[in-house]
Amino acid sequence: LPPMQSFYQGWLFISACLKQRKCKQVLASTRKLHAGAEGSKVSPSAAPERLPFCRVTEEDLAFFRKILPGRTIVDPDLVEPSNVDWLKSVRGSSEVLLRPQTTEEVSQILSYCNSRNLAVNPQGGNTGLVGGSVPVYDELILSTSLMNKILNFDSISGVLTCQAGCVLENLSFYLEERDYIMPLDLGAKGSCQIGGNVATNAGGLRLLRYGSLHGTVLGLELVLADGQVLDCLSTLRKDNTGYDLKQLFIGSEGTLGVITAVSILCPRKPKSVNVVFLGCETFEQLLKTFQLCKGMLGEILSAFEFLDSECMRLLNTHLKLPNPISDCPFYIVIETSGSDPTHDAQKLHNFLEEAMTSSLVSDGTVATEEAKIKALWSLRERVTEALTHDGFTHKYDISLPVERIYQLVTDMRKHLGNQAKSVVGYGHVGKTT
Amino acid sequence: LPPMQSFYQGWLFISACLKQRKCKQVLASTRKLHAGAEGSKVSPSAAPERLPFCRVTEEDLAFFRKILPGRTIVDPDLVEPSNVDWLKSVRGSSEVLLRPQTTEEVSQILSYCNSRNLAVNPQGGNTGLVGGSVPVYDELILSTSLMNKILNFDSISGVLTCQAGCVLENLSFYLEERDYIMPLDLGAKGSCQIGGNVATNAGGLRLLRYGSLHGTVLGLELVLADGQVLDCLSTLRKDNTGYDLKQLFIGSEGTLGVITAVSILCPRKPKSVNVVFLGCETFEQLLKTFQLCKGMLGEILSAFEFLDSECMRLLNTHLKLPNPISDCPFYIVIETSGSDPTHDAQKLHNFLEEAMTSSLVSDGTVATEEAKIKALWSLRERVTEALTHDGFTHKYDISLPVERIYQLVTDMRKHLGNQAKSVVGYGHVGKTT
Known part of the structure; x- marks a missing residue:
């Protein structure tokens, strides 16, 4: 790839579903289940070496059971889901899953593990697509799933304070009842946790409108590796005291x-x-549509996403989601959010008229009711799910100057030839103000 | 003050212009001019102790003159403006002003000063109001004023890359010709520099709309104290590689x-x-107007600022700026920015009608042409300047839950009694999305 330049950039997910033959080779080269305490099996060369951490003993378990009664999980069947990532592409061999409920418990766990030289793998919703959420070897898994309390919501300022394990969608439901929304939205919202979102600096579908978590996160409470609690839980919009x-x-x-x-x-x-769900003949037209839409929808534009025809085929085949418009090489999902339905409708109408008459888009459909909005969004949000049904998926989540992002898919298709069942591209196009 | 809580907060500048008698006492307790290399005078107890840094020698000056020919300033008359802050409330006693033009020169200066144990005071536009921009003792002043080159602007992404010494207003002019604006705006824009804005995390008048610099700054180039250059000059909207x-x-x-x-x-x-420039009878009505305005102007609201009648009196007296509306205890400046003049005008009209009929505001005027917009804005932006004409100014720039901010002005007035000529309050009210 050429070096990054200061062009306008887009996010591209390229996924390749490999054919059976290739699939086996790939699986063989991914991390193997580690045999645990008696472990003798060597990890494949792709994985980093196991560092000289101690292994969990019965005394350790006794300690954890004391501070987390009923929440120190060692049953392999119950630990298993936390050892494997969502795409089932990597696997760890942890034998202990710890489920603290409070900051104090997290502090006690980390303080103890630090003194005992035990490795720890913090885990949120385990929805990550790059294998970062599961152990590599036998690290203890510290799950934040039971830390799911909303601590405070101020309906004047719109500042929400909650524990790290709150599921994004639950927070969204909570806020919507109070006439607010979360500043981020992800396809994985039903499982991903706000702590994991922050830890991975998730961008998601609303970054275009509400900016990155570096701007919207006002405060964090953290526990350092030695158990020390760091209270940076400010709720001020601007807090310039210290670093x-x-x-x-x-x-x-x-x-x-x-x-x-x-x-x-x-x-x-x-x-x-x-x-709005639109169809384009070329990626160039898609980019021109984006420029037009930025100008004409202005401050109400809240998302601009794309998928290609291969994605649509997989959505049809595996999830039975029908294409709401005629077949096109590229599809766009545009969302607007505003304070005046009449004004928004008019801006959208003007934009669509211009996009149609200038032949940038060849077909399209608009949704204003919630059910149809959800149906259109699911065409973008469920692509990853459709891919998992198609075979073993290799996935790259990359940022590139927007003009060049689709070229990478085309190149990858050529490069893989018939080794892959399908090579698809989809992602966020609009990420600037 | 009570501890900060998670209420909606506002920014309040309280300024008190002290009477002559008090003024002299205060001046006497501010930092004195240090006598320099032969220095024997002791700094007042308010200042931190001078740390055991070396003093500048002729050899040092010879080195600086070699790397910064003609830009190593030692003439006391020329160094003087960099020793005194804009409010003339604090004063350092530096004898050397260094004016590098390149990152390499900054690196050479810092590397040398580090090896020689010389203290350095980096300085931008020297417009800060809290005394942070000038030396306390005889620190060398490293001014970024000559580092004023725009390095790149990408008209597709809207990403501007420039040297730290670019003056904010010059950047604004440059961008406006290209159909963009800076994401921040300050009263001091004619002198303040972007590097200083970032170093102090300046909020300013557009934070309400475009968010903090933690979100809009995509990259920085930095020189550490030992001269090492740290290149974090990414131009990607989201860059998750490493910390x-x-x-x-x-x-x-x-x-x-x-x-x-x-x-x-x-x-x-x-x-x-x-x-829009509005007048309110009470601070409570002002806050209610803010709530109404957030709901009715929504995504086009870009600023909500206030000043009190004392500010208006000083603007009239010292800067001959007339009050465009009838006399009121409180004044509001509201700005909207949008993509459709008709829609914006209609939203504004609806809001004003509601604010008037519900008696939240008692008078007001609207500006759509640039000259009148500037005139209305200057009533807010020039308050600080008006204060400097009124006497010696003590200024506090604080963040508080919005419901309580004006109480502080009232309390301060009582507290100071007739020791102060005037105690005024003004600032940003709206800082959330």
């Missing part, structure tokens, strides 16, 4: 500490939401 | 390194801008 330490933890993937609580600035729920 | 180190430097006030270049995401220039 903004919490920023370092956003995107640090659990390597600097465990996020135990988050305070985040939530926007008002828009009074009017519209979703 | 986001640059975040630590945003708001670090030059204590971690010198910012030499900035890349920043700039929004499109709005097609329609309106400014």
Whole structure:
């Protein structure tokens, strides 16, 4: 790839579903189940070497059971789901799953593990697609799933403070009842947790409108590796006292500490939401449509996403989701969010008229009711799911200058030839203000 | 003050212009001019102790003159403006002003000063109001004023990359010709520099709409104290590779390194801008007007600022700026920015009608042409300037839950009694999405 330049960039997920033959080779080269305490099997060369951490003893388990009664899980069947990632592409061999409920418990766990030299793998919703959420070897899994309390919501400021294990969709439901929304939205919202979102600096579908977590996260509570609790849980929109330490933890993937609580600035729920699903003949037309749409929809544009015809084929085949418009090489999902339904409808109408008459798009459909909006969104959000039904998936989540992102899919198709069942591209196009 | 809570917060500048008698006492207790190399005078107890840094020698000056020919300033008259802050409230006693033009020169200066144990005071536009921009003793002043080159602007992505010494207003002019604007705006824009804005994490008038610099600054180039250049000059909207180190430097006030270049995401220039100037009888009505305005103006609201009648009196007296509406205890400046003039005008009309009929505001005027917009904005932006004409000013820039901010002004008035000529309050009210 050429070096990154300061062009406008898009996000591209390229996924290749490999054919059976290739699939076996790939599986053979992924991490193997480690045999645990008696372990003798060597990890494949792709995995990093196991560092000289201690192995869990009965005394360790006795300690954990004391501080987490009933929440120290060692039954292999119950630990299993936490050892395997969502795409089932990597697998760890942890034998212990710890489920703390409070910051104090997390602190006790980490303090103990630090003194005992035990490796720890913090885990949120385990929805990551790059294998970062599961152990490599026999690390203890510290799950935040039971840390799911909302601590405070201020309906004047829109500042939500909650424990790290709150599921994104639950927070969304909670807020929507109060006329607010979360500043981020992801396809994995039903399982992913806010702590994991922050730890991985998730961008998602609303970044275009509400900006990155570096701007919307106002405070974090963290537990460092030695058990020390770091309270950066400010709820002020601007807090210039001292260094903004919490920023370092956003995107640090659990390597600097465990996020135990988050305070985040939530926007008002828009009074009017519209979703448009459009078809384009070429990727160039898709990009021109994006430029047009930025100009004509302006401040109400809240998402601009794309998928290609291969994605649509997989959605049809595996999830029985019908194409709502005529077949096209490229599809666009555009969302607007605004405060005046009449104004929004008019802006959208003007944009669509211009896009149609200038032949940038060849077909399209608009949704204003919630059910249809959800149906259109699912065409974009469920692509990853459709891929898992097609075979073993290799997935790359990359940022590139927007003009070049689709070229990579075309190149990959050529490169893989008939070794892959399908090579598809989809992602966020619009990520600037 | 009570502890900060998670209420919606506002920014309040309280300024008290002290009477002559008090003024002299205060001046006597501010930092004195230090006598320099032969120095024997002791700094007042308010200042921190001078640390055991070396003093500048002729050899040092010879080195600086070699790397910065003609830009190593030792003439006391020329160094003087850099020793005194804008409010003339604090004064350092530096004898050397260094004016590098390149990152390499900054690196050479810091590397040399580090090896020689010489203290350095990085300085941007020297517009800060809290005394942070000038030396305390005889620190060398490293001014970024000559580092004023725009390095790149990408008109597709809106990403601007420039040297740290670019003046904010010059960047604004440059961008406006290209149909973009800076994501921040300050009263000091004519002198303040982007590097200083980032180093102090300046919020300013557009934070309400475009968010904080933690979200809009995409990359920084920095020189550490030992001269090492740290290149975090990414121009990607989302860059999740490794820790986001640059975040630590945003708001670090030059204590971690010198910012030499900035890349920043700039929004499109709005097609329609309106400014409204309103009068309210009570601060409570002002807050209710803010709530109403957030709901009815929604995504086009770009600023909500206030000043009190004392500010207006000083603007009239010292700057001859007339009050455009009838006398009121409180005044509001509201700005909208949008993509459709008709829609924006209609939203604004509906809001004003509602605010008037519900008696939240007692008088008001609207501006749509640039000259009148500037005139209305200057009533808010020039308050600080008006204060400097009134006497010696003590100024506090604080964040508080919005419901309580004006109480502080009232309390301060009582507390100071007739020791102060005037105690005024003004600031940003709206800082959430």
